[in-house]
Amino acid sequence: MEAQTVKWLVLLALIKHVSTSPFKLEPGGLLATEGSCFEIKCQVTEDVDDHDANWFWMKDRLWVEKDKDCTSTVIYSTNNSTRPVSPDFANRVNYIGSPSSSWQNANSAGAKPLCSILICDLRRSDSGNYSLTFEGRDRWSSEEVTLNVTVNRCPLTFEGPAAVVESHVVTLTCSTLSPCPLRPHIQDVTQIDQTQVTGSHQDNERTTTTFSFTASRQDDGRVFSCQTQDNKDKYLIRNIKVTVKYPPTEPKLSMSSEVTEGQTITINCTVESFPQSTLTLMKTYPNPQALIITEENLYSRPINSLSHTFTVTSSDAGWYFCRAQNTEGSKDSEQKELVVKCECFSCGFLF
Template sequence: MTVFPFMVFLFFPYEPVLASSQPAYAELPERIMALSGSCVQIPCRFDGSVISLTNTESVFGVWIMKDHAFANPGSLVVFNGTSNITKGFSHIEILGNLSQRECTTVFYDVMNNHSDNYYFRVETKTLGQRYTYQNPIYISVSDSPQPLILNHTNLNDVMENTTVNLSCSAEAPCPKQPPTISWSNIPESAHITTQLQEKPDKTQSVFSHMTFKASYMDHRKNISCTATYPRKTSNYTTVETTVMLRVLFSPKETHITINPSASVSVDTNVTLTCKSRANPSNDMNYTWYKRGQENQLDFGEQLTFTVNRMSGGWYFCTAKNEHGFQISEEIQLIVAGSAPLESLSLIIGCVVGVSAFLLIFLLITLFLREQRLKASTIKETDVSDQGQEKQVQISSIFANGAFVSGEELEMPKDENDIVHYGEINFSTPQSKSTTVKSSGQETIYAEVRGPEKEMNQD
């Protein structure tokens, strides 16, 4: 019987080894946080020196869960690009271009039981090459998002009117469904920009930046940043962080209050209080003044005194800290039963004004009256002169009638038949009087009757 030698050949998967016999590593984050019900994106880039990428169409990616050994029974191939098979997940998608050594992958609808180590493996179909990279990435799945990171420029001591930069970042484990960031208690001058940014480990986050000028109105304001994550559940998930803004500023809104009231009677105790907003406020200095008085009345937040008749008037105060000061508006204290000094001054001023007006009116009246009297005197003088002139003219008429006999010039005894004769020359017209010419010229006689008197009857 002839015995033929029997040889057994065992075939093991070919795992290429680096020339330096050192294991190759993929560029992966050591750990990434994922939100249950959402997706998680794993940034990945592999070392192409351990495998040939000449035929880029035959390069495929594989993801192994738990153990890097492909043939280890404890390992689980969750995704095999050669056969396009996904196990344990609803869907896995390699986004990176494997021919460019990019292996970024998205795992969809992750659940809490998916928390584990994951290894990346690359295979070439034509050459039969394959290599599993030694370093895993740990995916940690949680029901709550990671806390927000709020950065600011010393919000505890911000000087008024200085620029404040405030930023809030939220992890975006699933950039395809990133969280949205919102702000509350936003200052009026705020300007906000929001964008998706890549971190040094290639994971991504949503970054929101707010810039504003600090105002005293923002002092002790709680500014909140809220991130809302979409997920495959009935409700969205939110996470929030808050920071208090502290602004340094000079006194603002300085004003005075009066107790018991602004109108009091004599011998009443009155307290004036100067109130103001400022930071810091523990070193505030208050000074009291009264209108019309050069020197200050007192120092301190309150001014207390017993009212007398001279206490009425306008009061004001100043508030000061290390950053500046402010003067309050004036407030009037009225003493019942006595007119305020300002009112008395107003009354005196009105009386003086009215008196001056009446005096001026009287002087004008007297002046006009004197002018009228002068005009009347001049007029009477003119009239008198004119009368005398007329009388002289009439007398001249009778005096120049020399041809009239003396008998004719005598008054008739009969009062009912009084006749006067005169000679009037009309040859030359005169402007003011009639001149009687001498004899030899035409003479005109006129009959002039005087007033009739009643006849005495027997």
């Protein structure tokens, strides 16, 4: 009798937590497409103390009597050691709600804080019941919502080179299954008018659109999209960002032309390239060149920069230039002369 009473008390406690949970999910059946992303909307309706708490999202929770706890597939967790995320959902679920610290002020005036998640790269096996559990000074479980993932008749594949050398040909390929009634196309997202690129062919298995162009440095960072015609789902669009490797432009050398011995000066050198260049400040002599200073990857692409500050002596007089070198080539700046004037006393003149 006592055991039966304990079971009922546990069940009543669970019902109480579910019915009074401050975490409210958007009700109803949820429908999503395979390969897309879907947001499970969650709102915090009452103040929740997140101090020393952890919380996690579950799929298909099930009460285990002997453990007096729920078992489920954990899809998102703030404490992976106590509630590890299932490998099937790792890197596919992102929290897009409000910081949990804001949950403490859910009763204040204004919009309610959110506790939503976004599941991406959806699979048919993701269909099921989802809920949120909070474990802290209080334990809360939200109600469940049901997500149904439907088959995608037009799964897209978008292929292109990870990087291409300037003047080489870039070929982008956007394709889908032949049974798909919608033709795939490529758009240049970077262009203001988002010009559609055409040129399709079809075989027994796939419908394919390709686009080719000769790469220039101006194409570096250009973005193309692959999607089916009349697509309204932004998560079913595939993007490729073009990376173009090119040798350094002529480095720009900036320095004083005439200084006094003992004066501190700075010589600057900048260049544009990708990958980043190694910049070397050189000084010429009647004989072979001598290395002064070298900087590698001081700043990120596309501008590379070197700065060298020193106190001038008479031996620093001479001609200077900057050399930039990366995997695609090298380039020298123009040479500039540094004239060093000495103080009269240091030069041995007395008046």
